[in-house]
Amino acid sequence: MNAVAIASLAAALASGAACATSILATPRRVVILALLVQFAATAVLLSAIPLALAIAYAAVGLSVAAILAVTPAPEAGLEAAGPSGVPSGLVFRTVSVLLVSLAAGALGLEVLGGAQGIAPGQALGAGLLFGLGLLHLGLSEEPLHVGAGLMAVLGGFEVGYASLEPSVALHALLIAMPVLIALVVAYLSLLTPGVPERRT
Amino acid sequence: MNSPMLVLGATLLLAVLVVALRREAVAAWLATSLGTGVVAAVVFLARPDSALLPLGGTWVLLGRSLELGDANRAIVGFVYLVAGFMFLGARVARPGRLFYAAGLLVTGLAAASLMAVPFLYAALFLEGMALVAVLILYPPERGAARGPLRMVVLYTLGMMALLTAGWQAESLGSGTVSAEAARTATVLAVVGFALLLAAPPFHLWFPTAASHSHPYSLAFVILIAQAGAVFLVLRFFDAYAWLRQDQGLFDAARWIGVGIAVFASVWAMAQRSLARTAVYAVMADTAVVLLAFSARTAEGFQLVLGLSAARVIALGVWSMGASTLQNAGAGDSAEALAGIAYRAPLASTAIIVGLLSIAGFPLTAGFPGRWAVMAGGGPAAYAVVGAIGAISLAAVRWTSTALRTPPEGELPSPAMPERFFLSAGILLCLLLGLFPQLLYPWVIEALSGLSGLTGG
Numbered sequence: 001m002n003a004v005a006i007a008s009l010a011a012a013l014a015s016g017a018a019c020a021t022s023i024l025a026t027p028r029r030v031v032i033l034a035l036l037v038q039f040a041a042t043a044v045l046l047s048a049i050p051l052a053l054a055i056a057y058a059a060v061g062l063s064v065a066a067i068l069a070v071t072p073a074p075e076a077g078l079e080a081a082g083p084s085g086v087p088s089g090l091v092f093r094t095v096s097v098l099l100v101s102l103a104a105g106a107l108g109l110e111v112l113g114g115a116q117g118i119a120p121g122q123a124l125g126a127g128l129l130f131g132l133g134l135l136h137l138g139l140s141e142e143p144l145h146v147g148a149g150l151m152a153v154l155g156g157f158e159v160g161y162a163s164l165e166p167s168v169a170l171h172a173l174l175i176a177m178p179v180l181i182a183l184v185v186a187y188l189s190l191l192t193p194g195v196p197e198r199r200t
Numbered sequence: 201m202n203s204p205m206l207v208l209g210a211t212l213l214l215a216v217l218v219v220a221l222r223r224e225a226v227a228a229w230l231a232t233s234l235g236t237g238v239v240a241a242v243v244f245l246a247r248p249d250s251a252l253l254p255l256g257g258t259w260v261l262l263g264r265s266l267e268l269g270d271a272n273r274a275i276v277g278f279v280y281l282v283a284g285f286m287f288l289g290a291r292v293a294r295p296g297r298l299f300y301a302a303g304l305l306v307t308g309l310a311a312a313s314l315m316a317v318p319f320l321y322a323a324l325f326l327e328g329m330a331l332v333a334v335l336i337l338y339p340p341e342r343g344a345a346r347g348p349l350r351m352v353v354l355y356t357l358g359m360m361a362l363l364t365a366g367w368q369a370e371s372l373g374s375g376t377v378s379a380e381a382a383r384t385a386t387v388l389a390v391v392g393f394a395l396l397l398a399a400p401p402f403h404l405w406f407p408t409a410a411s412h413s414h415p416y417s418l419a420f421v422i423l424i425a426q427a428g429a430v431f432l433v434l435r436f437f438d439a440y441a442w443l444r445q446d447q448g449l450f451d452a453a454r455w456i457g458v459g460i461a462v463f464a465s466v467w468a469m470a471q472r473s474l475a476r477t478a479v480y481a482v483m484a485d486t487a488v489v490l491l492a493f494s495a496r497t498a499e500g501f502q503l504v505l506g507l508s509a510a511r512v513i514a515l516g517v518w519s520m521g522a523s524t525l526q527n528a529g530a531g532d533s534a535e536a537l538a539g540i541a542y543r544a545p546l547a548s549t550a551i552i553v554g555l556l557s558i559a560g561f562p563l564t565a566g567f568p569g570r571w572a573v574m575a576g577g578g579p580a581a582y583a584v585v586g587a588i589g590a591i592s593l594a595a596v597r598w599t600s601t602a603l604r605t606p607p608e609g610e611l612p613s614p615a616m617p618e619r620f621f622l623s624a625g626i627l628l629c630l631l632l633g634l635f636p637q638l639l640y641p642w643v644i645e646a647l648s649g650l651s652g653l654t655g656g
Contacts, residue, residue, distance in 0.1 A: 137353055141346060141347045141349075143348065143349060146349040146353065147349070149353075150349070150352065150353060150356055153356065153357075153360075154356065154360075157360045161360075161363065161364070161367075164364075164367050165363070165367055167263070167264065168263065169261065169263050169264040169321075170264070170321065170324070170363075173321075173324045174324070177324075177327065177328075180328065180331045181331065181352070184331050184334050184335075184349070184352065185349075187334070187335065188334070188338065188344075188348050188349070190340075191338065191340060191343055191344045191345075192344050193343070193344060
């Protein structure tokens with residue numbers, strides 16, 4: 001196994017671990033930090049697009065984390081985040097994360113593993129991000145968590161799609177999308193009751 | 201300078217201007233309504249061979265382009281006219297302080313989605329539109345809501361399905377992909393369109409938004425978003441002959457349409473919330489659009505646009521009536537609206553006429569299109585008759601609620617502009633029901649640029 005394959009495998013595992021952390025964690029700063037790691041690891045996986053775009057993706061991650069970090073929002077809002085009727089205990093979420101990680105990783109390797117120009121690490125990373133992102137969307141309705149789930153799903157999609165579609169313009173638009181999502185999440189966080197008033 | 205740049209640049213400038221005018225409500229309203237009308241005029245007048253506005257129709261951006269030509273001019277103009285129509289009524293409906301600026305951005309992004317070449321890029325613009333629509337559906341003055349990102353989630357998944365379907369369809373076009381890939385592309389495209397058209401079970405953002413959002417904002421987002429989605433479907437089928445030739449796909453569309461019509465009709469009748477009744481009525485309307493589409497004829501495709509235009513009038517009138525009541529503090533539930541017809545007769549009439557028109561009741565704007573679908577016979581006709589009957593029954597139930605014994609207390613009497621807009625809307629709904637030739641021939645022209653569908 002060469003160095004590039006090892007790096008992409010490590011990045012896939014890091015992105016999956018970061019995504020899992022953002023599902024399991026409730027403190028805002030942990031979720032935001034996990035997002036930052038997830039973006040950095042996904043940028044490593046995006047070797048099929050021009051290097052400048054991959055670097056831009058990491059910069060997008062930094063911007064997303066900065067936007068979310070400076071947004072005033074109550075910690076309490078993250079606790080009761082699940083949709084009604086969906087269990088949200090830590091044990092349930094941990095078991096779900098483990099099961100979905102196994103299934104999504106295997107599915108990613110099965111579907112994308114044989115595709116031309118995709119390393120096993122990229123296929124694994126795409127599967128993990130997409131699967132865990134969908135799980136995150138299903139487990140939460142709180143804007144920060146939904147935003148994190150959306151960004152994971154988009155990241156997983158982008159890792160797989162990068163090897164199929166050569167258009168730089170399309171990838172530029174796709175990797176800019178998380179910034180818009182972060183802005184909308186920040187806006188919605190400001191509407192949450194308990195947000196401290198801004199000083200004028 | 202070219203026409204897409206002028207149209208989108210003017211829309212963006214208008215949005216900036218409206219933000220600057222946020223403390224001047226009348227000026228913001230005038231700038232938005234007139235500005236949107238002017239942009240619509242530019243869409244129709246700017247041509248390379250025009251003496252008045254000789255502008256090229258292609259704007260190249262990062263190697264891809266936005267194009268405004270005969271294939272999409274009418275539909276882009278249609279989106280701006282719909283937006284202008286809704287902005288005009290917003291002065292009376294008062295949907296929230298972000299409505300004008302965010303509404304302009306939503307309109308611009310919907311227009312960009314219609315101009316995107318290759319057209320699969322449209323999915324990205326529609327995703328951006330869904331993100332901005334959050335500002336309209338969940339304005340600061342209405343506080344936090346549950347599930348505000350559902351629309352964004354569903355549009356994101358739809359975008360990804362369509363981008364993948366498009367990539368496979370492009371490969372199929374060059375003959376390098378197997379029949380299995382064609383099936384995959386078709387399934388992905390169907391799922392993508394179902395997500396964008398909010399077909400069940402992907403309608404989850406409808407009831408959430410109906411419960412929380414201002415009725416006028418809800419109507420605006422539904423009208424613009426679904427116009428963009430419907431035209432994307434038509435462009436997709438126009439572009440790929442192998443897709444148009446798949447009769448099984450159209451048969452499936454017919455049965456899906458029947459299923460949606462049944463689902464939406466039952467749910468609309470079961471609602472105790474006026475806004476939720478309206479969104480399920482809109483879903484039934486989408487089912488009728490799908491049934492018209494499934495006819496696989498040029499007339500059927502034209503009807504798709506005709507029905508979309510009739511929906512603008514119907515939903516516009518309903519939302520104007522509902523907004524008037526909500527602004528007066530009347531509420532949305534059956535209990536809150538009991539006897540409301542005695543206290544606010546004009547707004548109540550607008551709600552009932554709007555709802556009947558969305559249902560497609562005879563003599564309203566929604567009926568002529570349904571009559572044409574019914575003329576095709578078969579299961580589609582039964583489904584249309586059933587949907588008209590069920591949604592009309594829901595409207596009759598709301599009429600009965602509104603006519604219950606009047607409760608204590610008074611609502612403020614509507615001001616002159618409100619009375620004018622409500623009366624004009626009701627009259628327009630009935631006028632277009634009696635004289636559909638005023639609307640349909642003009643709207644179906646919008647399809648003339650799609651030669652694959654019209655056979656031109």
